[in-house]
Amino acid sequence: MSLTSPVPGARFVDPVVLARIGNLELIAKTVVDGLINGTHRSPFFGASVDFAEHRGYVAGDDIRRVDWRVYARTDKYYIKEFEADSNANFSVLLDVSKSMGFGAKLSKLDYAKSLAACLAYLANAQRDRVGLITFDEAVVDRVPASAKHLDVVLHTLDKARPQRPGRLVEPLRRLAEHFGRRGIVVVISDFYAEPDEVFDAVGPIRYRGNDVVLFHVLDPQEIEFGFTEASSFEDMESGDQMPIVPGKLAADYRDLIKAHIETLAKRAAQQPVDYMLLNTSQPLDFALFRFLSMRQRLSRTR
Amino acid sequence: MSFLAPLFFLALAALAVPVLIHLTQKEKKSVVEFPSLMFLRKIPYESVQRRRLRDVVLLMLRLAALALIVAAFARPFLRGSELAAAPGGARDIVLLVDRSYSMGYGDTWSRAQRAAAQAIASTTPADRISVVLFADVAEVVVRSTPDSGRAVGEINAAAPGPGSTKLGPALKLAGSLLAESLLPRKEVIIVSDFQRGGWLPDDTLRLPGGTQVNAIVVEGAQGLNLALTPVALLRTREGGQERVTVTAGVLNRSADAATNVPIHLELDGRSVQDLTISAGPQASASVTFSPLTITNPNTKASVRLGSTAQSVDALERDNVFHFVVTPAAPVPVMVVSQGRPESNLYLSRALAIGEAPRFDTALQAPDALAGDAMTRARLILLNDVPVSDAAAAKLVTFVEGGGGLLVAAGQRASWPASRGDWLPASIGPPVDRTRGAPARLSGMDYGHAVFEPFRAPRSGDFSTSRFYSYRALGAAKNSSVLARFDTGEPALVERTAGRGRVVVFASTLDLSWNDLALKPMFLPFVHQLGRHLSGYKEQPSWLTIGQVLDVDAAEVAAGATSGAQARAAAGRTVLSPSGQRRDLRAADGATAASALELTEQGFYEVRGSGREAGPVIVAASNVSLAESNLDRMDPKEVVAAVTGGDPTGSTSGHDVLPDEAQELAQRVWWYLLFAGILLLIAESVLAHRLSRATR
Numbered sequence: 002m003s004l005t006s007p008v009p010g011a012r013f014v015d016p017v018v019l020a021r022i023g024n025l026e027l028i029a030k031t032v033v034d035g036l037i038n039g040t041h042r043s044p045f046f047g048a049s050v051d052f053a054e055h056r057g058y059v060a061g062d063d064i065r066r067v068d069w070r071v072y073a074r075t076d077k078y079y080i081k082e083f084e085a086d087s088n089a090n091f092s093v094l095l096d097v098s099k100s101m102g103f104g105a106k107l108s109k110l111d112y113a114k115s116l117a118a119c120l121a122y123l124a125n126a127q128r129d130r131v132g133l134i135t136f137d138e139a140v141v142d143r144v145p146a147s148a149k150h151l152d153v154v155l156h157t158l159d160k161a162r163p164q165r166p167g168r169l170v171e172p173l174r175r176l177a178e179h180f181g182r183r184g185i186v187v188v189i190s191d192f193y194a195e196p197d198e199v200f201d202a203v204g205p206i207r208y209r210g211n212d213v214v215l216f217h218v219l220d221p222q223e224i225e226f227g228f229t230e231a232s233s234f235e236d237m238e239s240g241d242q243m244p245i246v247p248g249k250l251a252a253d254y255r256d257l258i259k260a261h262i263e264t265l266a267k268r269a270a271q272q273p274v275d276y277m278l279l280n281t282s283q284p285l286d287f288a289l290f291r292f293l294s295m296r297q298r299l300s301r302t303r
Numbered sequence: 304m305s306f307l308a309p310l311f312f313l314a315l316a317a318l319a320v321p322v323l324i325h326l327t328q329k330e331k332k333s334v335v336e337f338p339s340l341m342f343l344r345k346i347p348y349e350s351v352q353r354r355r356l357r358d359v360v361l362l363m364l365r366l367a368a369l370a371l372i373v374a375a376f377a378r379p380f381l382r383g384s385e386l387a388a389a390p391g392g393a394r395d396i397v398l399l400v401d402r403s404y405s406m407g408y409g410d411t412w413s414r415a416q417r418a419a420a421q422a423i424a425s426t427t428p429a430d431r432i433s434v435v436l437f438a439d440v441a442e443v444v445v446r447s448t449p450d451s452g453r454a455v456g457e458i459n460a461a462a463p464g465p466g467s468t469k470l471g472p473a474l475k476l477a478g479s480l481l482a483e484s485l486l487p488r489k490e491v492i493i494v495s496d497f498q499r500g501g502w503l504p505d506d507t508l509r510l511p512g513g514t515q516v517n518a519i520v521v522e523g524a525q526g527l528n529l530a531l532t533p534v535a536l537l538r539t540r541e542g543g544q545e546r547v548t549v550t551a552g553v554l555n556r557s558a559d560a561a562t563n564v565p566i567h568l569e570l571d572g573r574s575v576q577d578l579t580i581s582a583g584p585q586a587s588a589s590v591t592f593s594p595l596t597i598t599n600p601n602t603k604a605s606v607r608l609g610s611t612a613q614s615v616d617a618l619e620r621d622n623v624f625h626f627v628v629t630p631a632a633p634v635p636v637m638v639v640s641q642g643r644p645e646s647n648l649y650l651s652r653a654l655a656i657g658e659a660p661r662f663d664t665a666l667q668a669p670d671a672l673a674g675d676a677m678t679r680a681r682l683i684l685l686n687d688v689p690v691s692d693a694a695a696a697k698l699v700t701f702v703e704g705g706g707g708l709l710v711a712a713g714q715r716a717s718w719p720a721s722r723g724d725w726l727p728a729s730i731g732p733p734v735d736r737t738r739g740a741p742a743r744l745s746g747m748d749y750g751h752a753v754f755e756p757f758r759a760p761r762s763g764d765f766s767t768s769r770f771y772s773y774r775a776l777g778a779a780k781n782s783s784v785l786a787r788f789d790t791g792e793p794a795l796v797e798r799t800a801g802r803g804r805v806v807v808f809a810s811t812l813d814l815s816w817n818d819l820a821l822k823p824m825f826l827p828f829v830h831q832l833g834r835h836l837s838g839y840k841e842q843p844s845w846l847t848i849g850q851v852l853d854v855d856a857a858e859v860a861a862g863a864t865s866g867a868q869a870r871a872a873a874g875r876t877v878l879s880p881s882g883q884r885r886d887l888r889a890a891d892g893a894t895a896a897s898a899l900e901l902t903e904q905g906f907y908e909v910r911g912s913g914r915e916a917g918p919v920i921v922a923a924s925n926v927s928l929a930e931s932n933l934d935r936m937d938p939k940e941v942v943a944a945v946t947g948g949d950p951t952g953s954t955s956g957h958d959v960l961p962d963e964a965q966e967l968a969q970r971v972w973w974y975l976l977f978a979g980i981l982l983l984i985a986e987s988v989l990a991h992r993l994s995r996a997t998r
Contacts, residue, residue: 103338235334
């Protein structure tokens with residue numbers, strides 16, 4: 002997915018990936034307030050190019066929105082309303098904890114950074130404001146959402162490194178205060194936390210009206226546990242070691258991780274929060290295509 | 304199976320290493336970074352099955368290889384008993400045949416010969432036979448031969464001797480023979496009557512490990528068994544002649560009473576008195592013969608039970624007891640004095656008293672020293688006389704030839720300066736103690752033979768004698784000061800010169816300078832001096848086989864002069880009871896010896912060569928009375944003692960194997976090491992294949 006772009010971080014945007022998802026639209030399920038016209042259908046009437054209707058002037062209306070041509074013809078004050086398409090805040094919350102550095106050929110963090118870049122690029126292409134927050138046990142970098150911040154977002158993604166242990170609850174709770182404007186919040190993480198803890202962390206963001214999407218990125222080894230040799234397993238975040246003899250243990254592990262994924266999916270459906278498991282062995286464009294398809298399908302039903 | 308280095312078995316703890324490696328080491332060596340152990344920690348520990356062993360065959364190979372190598376380093380060896388237990392091995396047999404005189408009891412010896420022949424007949428051509436005949440001493444007559452006929456022939460040619468049974472030396476000899484053996488099986492066969500007196504437990508006596516000991520007890524016909532005990536001699540002097548009363552004792556060791564058994568006293572082979580004696584079962588009795596007047600020296604006397612024609616019991620050797628009766632020979636003493644005759648009064652009177660020995664005193668003037676008089680003396684007393692240079696030369700020769708010299712240094716005593724260093728002390732000027740307190744004797748060497756009788760309390764106090772004058776003596780370096788005055792000056796000094804001794808006394812032996820002669824200890828003091836200087840030792844009338852005769856002392860006791868003894872010592876001939884004549888030589892065969900070991904029963908005669916070779920020495924040799932006790936012991940006691948309690952083999956650590964046998968017994972470790980290395984190679988091959996299979 003490397004690119005020769007003058008923009009740092011643009012290498013994450015694979016043209017093949019973009020070709021696959023170029024005919025799709027990133028449609029937010031929820032219409033948010035915006036100042037510029039976009040593909041996001043706004044729930045509010047505003048300064049838009051698409052005329053909606055006229056209504057009678059009431060005290061307090063902005064006199065700039067009075068349709069003077071109608072007044073000339075009818076001598077009545079009418080307010081001209083448009084069905085405005087406004088831009089949305091598209092924020093990516095990327096987990097850069099040490100556990101995200103796992104992966105033989107492609108680390109989860111690299112995969113996640115590619116994913117985040119693709120999403121940001123698409124969002125920016127449809128004139129959404131993109132922002133990025135990287136976190137581990139605390140907030141590492143924060144790029145406020147802006148229509149002009151794609152370069153900064155990509156640059157920040159490029160320099161993100163897994164360095165510290167991660168925690169979900171504390172950073173996300175603090176970040177929730179900054180999501181006063183409703184938008185789309187994408188959380189990319191491996192979610193090594195109990196499901197309750199995960200949803201406790203994203204709950205405040207969700208409660209502020211944001212559309213939350215959880216991308217659960219896992220390496221195939223984390224899912225299949227294909228180890229055969231007895232080894233000492235070291236927790237990448239805590240450094241704890243544990244002698245492990247795979248065998249019956251592998252089956253137990255697979256059961257546990259499967260139950261964890263199912264629990265996250267089930268709880269996400271209940272919130273409602275979009276949840277998607279991404280296997281780093283899967284092509285990124287395939288994952289994006291699948292995700293956007295799901296988003297479009299869901300937007301029609303909601 | 305034992306081990307030379309059992310501490311190496313501590314290394315068996317290393318067997319845990321492969322197990323631990325199999326269980327844990329692989330996990331520790333490869334650390335796998337994993338995003339989170341969150342789920343792994345949730346898995347119950349037991350379900351991990353971390354103790355499950357993989358590649359059990361590989362593990363077993365490693366464990367076996369380690370165990371074999373550790374066992375090899377512990378140096379296992381097969382003990383002798385295990386080697387001997389190997390079937391089909393040739394035997395090295397040592398046949399110990401008792402030929403003590405008790406084996407001559409009835410037909411015991413012929414039974415012993417038959418038993419020995421049967422034991423030899425049971426051997427195979429591969430076996431080796433050694434035959435040891437033993438009594439007091441053990442003698443190898445056949446050494447490790449496969450020729451059984453020769454062994455039987457040697458035994459048939461042997462006969463019981465006069466010795467007494469001593470199993471210890473024979474078993475030690477057997478042990479040394481077997482220790483040299485390379486054959487895998489060792490066996491000792493003891494053919495004996497196993498008298499109780501023949502065995503003294505010896506903790507140090509062990510046969511080589513694995514030696515099998517077989518005891519063959521041979522017993523003669525039961526019957527009367529009498530033995531003569533040593534005689535008692537009572538000497539009396541009547542009319543200038545010495546009379547001896549002989550009392551003989553008889554010991555009846557049988558359960559039958561002996562009545563009116565004839566007993567004879569023989570002198571020089573002729574029966575002079577015949578009596579009878581009766582002794583109850585397991586009892587003793589004695590009989591006293593009439594006193595005999597002994598005129599001839601070295602009279603060979605014997606007490607005999609029964610007669611030479613008809614023995615009273617089946618064991619003849621203890622039915623005769625030999626002894627020598629000889630008139631007590633005086634020690635010839637030459638007293639040289641000058642001047643007043645009373646100066647010799649106390650000395651002469653003292654020497655005249657006494658029987659053991661008697662001193663034959665001859666008073667001589669100093670001029671006699673120039674003649675041949677001193678050749679007839681054994682002891683010369685120079686009682687305050689000056690000695691010329693010529694006389695001194697003769698005296699030196701006399702003493703170094705074995706004579707004794709006492710120099711009593713009074714006013715007139717002198718010694719030529721040319722030979723001043725020969726005397727034990729230089730004779731200095733007189734010391735006058737007539738004024739003030741007289742000098743007294745002190746600092747006696749009570750460990751010396753001269754003063755030994757005065758050692759005990761109330762045995763004589765020399766300090767009561769007063770010395771008003773004495774000669775200042777300067778003790779030589781190689782001399783011994785036997786007594787000192789209270790001033791610390793030497794009073795009595797001795798040195799050994801050649802074969803004789805010389806003593807210098809710092810004062811006179813009369814009352815002119817001291818009152819020692821008036822003191823009670825004067826007489827024993829003079830006698831002790833005379834006995835010591837003359838080399839007199841009281842000689843026993845009989846000896847026992849195995850004892851040693853001191854020929855020199857016997858000659859002195861027989862009255863030999865210094866010159867005669869010196870000539871006799873140059874060459875002596877021994878006539879043994881069996882009639883064999885041989886020169887008395889030391890063990891090297893080149894030098895003359897003065898000791899004779901008695902090995903036969905009867906009378907030994909020792910004669911000096913030459914016409915004036917001194918007196919003939921006759922010594923009586925008798926068998927040990929203990930051997931006549933036929934009480935038997937349990938042979939198992941002997942077997943258990945020499946094999947460490949195991950009748951078929953020693954269990955002690957005193958195994959003595961020859962180097963080759965030891966090497967053979969310890970070779971096991973090579974095989975173990977080789978097997979361990981083979982297993983390691985097999986393990987490597989298997990591990991390689993398994994590794995490839997897993998890849």
